Amino acid sequence: MSPPPETHLTAFAGFQRIASGPRAKVIAQVRKQCAGSGQVQPFVFDDSTGERLDIDLREGEGAPAIANDEPSARGVGRPKLGVVAREVTLLPRHWEWLGRQPGGASVALRRLIDEARHVHADRDAQRAAREATYRFMTVIAGDLSGFEEAARALFAGDRARFDAHIANWPEDVRAHLHKLATAAWSAAA
Structure with a gap:
């Protein structure tokens, strides 16, 4: 499995862009800008989703750069392979069709999803x-x-x-x- 792509962020103080680029660089610039200035913390956005992120500006190895309020839950599946089990609700005719597919329902669903992702990219x-x-x-x-x-x-x-x-x-x-x-x-x- 390849590592996830590096996250690019953009930080704004009011309507002015103060930093943009790789996650570590932007966080360092925001920390520098806010250190001892007493300013309101800038808004930091994930460029891929447009979502505003909550940044923990404390320095040190123990402090996470991005605040994460959700505890990690261990789910069903094969986590080392990235497989997560979730519930799918289908009508009986859908389950019957999936059951007749080579490899079973999971293989058929993965194939259908991959085809749709390609066609509708x-x-x-x-x-x-x-x-x-x-x-x-x-x-x-x-x-x-x-x-x-x-x-x-x-x-x-x-x-x-x-x-x-x-x-x-x-x-x-x-x-x-x-x-x-x-x-x-x-x-x-």
Whole structure:
């Protein structure tokens, strides 16, 4: 199994981008900026999901950089292989069809999912980009003029209308929205 890709983050103090890049670099820059300044802690966003992260700014080996409130639960499956057992609800005819497939239900479901992921990869990337853009936009620009219209344009795939509604927003916010939304327009263009 390959290691997970490195997380890229972006930090904002108000509407100004103060750091962007690999996780460790951004956290170090945020710590440096906030050390003894008495400023409000900047917002830090995961660039792949648009989600705001809670950062623990305490330095030292015992302090985690990203606060994690959820305890890790040991589940059913083969955790060393990344296999996690979950519940699936299907109708009897679906279970019958799955039972007739070579390798059984699990193999058939994995194959169907892999095929769907391949066929719909562009659409899924577009949807994920729109959702990440919206998450970031809601936190950082939810009170700005034209927010609702920009959100509607984003989900409608109307890049020109989206750009028009965010045209008067702060420059760093606009630039980051364009970065996050790049894949949102690819299939619509």
